[in-house]
Amino acid sequence: MAEYMTSQKGKRKLCLGPFMFVKVSDGADNKEIWKCEIRTCNARVHTKNDIVTFEFGVHTHAPVHGKVAVTKARAEMKQRAKDTEEKTRQIVQHTLTQVSVQHANLLPQMSSLTRDVCRHRQRNGMNDNHVEEYNNTISGNTFIRIKEPDFILFAAQEDIDFLFSNQHWFADGTFRVTPEGFHQLYTIHSLCYGP
Numbered sequence: 001m002a003e004y005m006t007s008q009k010g011k012r013k014l015c016l017g018p019f020m021f022v023k024v025s026d027g028a029d030n031k032e033i034w035k036c037e038i039r040t041c042n043a044r045v046h047t048k049n050d051i052v053t054f055e056f057g058v059h060t061h062a063p064v065h066g067k068v069a070v071t072k073a074r075a076e077m078k079q080r081a082k083d084t085e086e087k088t089r090q091i092v093q094h095t096l097t098q099v100s101v102q103h104a105n106l107l108p109q110m111s112s113l114t115r116d117v118c119r120h121r122q123r124n125g126m127n128d129n130h131v132e133e134y135n136n137t138i139s140g141n142t143f144i145r146i147k148e149p150d151f152i153l154f155a156a157q158e159d160i161d162f163l164f165s166n167q168h169w170f171a172d173g174t175f176r177v178t179p180e181g182f183h184q185l186y187t188i189h190s191l192c193y194g195p
């Protein structure tokens, strides 16, 4: 039986050994015609009722072992991001366990996987960062200054005035304590020598 996967972009692909194929057209009697997903490659495959019936041409590129597994894991990751309420970190961890160690180099950095999950959730109207409640300070003044999918800047006007009026700033980031979906908490402090 032919094996398929759905790509991150929702496209059905045929997996044959280390190669992936995209559909060119439908033939008669449930026949499907596929071409190698590498644009410049002319390898073609025909399937009929999900059975490979013909293979044409020779791949003009080397196979990338593990690519199919990695592509599947990443597509599944996006699906989980969309369908489940699992924490971003859990989803990323799960994805990492789906890929064997010798193919781990084909995965992007963990930070970009996390970003993928967050972006996907935002696109689907889900976001596990409930930041709206921090829009304003308790006294009702603006607190969130910049809000991007993966970057939020918090500062009350008093904080900005404080930084402005002091000469020494200390900036530091931590990766250990961050809100869900974020990697680094970066703070800027300044030193005040008293009145």
Ligand SMILES: [Zn+2]
Pocket (backbone or CB within 6 Å): 019, 036, 037, 038, 041, 042, 043, 058, 059, 060, 061
């Ligand atoms: Zn090819």
